[in-house]
Amino acid sequence: MLLSFPREEKEWTRLFNGQNLEGWVPKIHRHDVGENYANTFRVENGQILVSYADYADFGERYGHLFYEKPFSSFHLKWEYRFTEEWLTDAPIYTYRNSGVMFHSQSPESILKVQDWPISVExxxxxxxxxxxxxxxxxxxxxxxxxxxxxxxxxxxxxNSTSPTFRWDEWVKAELIVYRDSIIHHLVNGDTVLTYTQPQIGGGVANRFDPEIKIDGAPLSSGYIGLQSEGQGVLFREILIREL
Structure with missing residues (x-):
């Protein structure tokens, strides 16, 4: 007789220590990997703040702050809210808009002139x-x-099925990712979007290394990155559990 036991759930790991950006790597369009231009990503009051206080203009500096190691199957959760800061020379769609990238190419493989990483957001x-x-x-x-x-x-x-939130509300976000099979997006504990089979393809990303972009290749793992696109945003309580 075979006995089955429930799989032991792994512990949650804090990706952000609440004190500094140890373990995180910035990559900003038109800048070298590791350069945190104008202190775009900073820590204030135990939160990661995307700030443009030291910018003269946006200048298409689409940025991402990547965690240093890749993940494959995982449950990621974090809390976010927007700030009042928005650079008016950024594209209008970036207003009260940010994101978290996952299954991304590594920050080191993103070219200096490449605008967005090949990833899912x-x-x-x-x-x-x-x-x-x-x-x-x-x-x-x-x-x-x-x-x-x-x-x-x-x-x-x-689009998901979530309600609309004010810019100054804290929102609890979650991603449940099973390699290249199924992905769930959650908002405040409710599943609002499910899709499958993430793979390289499509457009939007520009000036990438063509050896990286192999259309049709399944995306079964990659890096997690917090976005900066001209809109100020706060991140806190960034936790992950591998599945």
């Missing part, structure tokens, strides 16, 4: 106009493709 949005729906926890796909409702979806972004 948990997109975070807040209310832009009062009374107009703008869900958060959406999926965007720079240099990647996913399957939604059984078919490869041509859209760069797929």
């Amino acid at each position: 948990y997109q975070m949005l807040a209310e832009e106009k009062e009374g107009v729906s703008r869900p958060t926890g959406n999926m965007c796909s720079p240099g990647t493709d996913v399957f939604f409702e059984g078919e490869k979806d041509p859209r760069h972004c797929i």
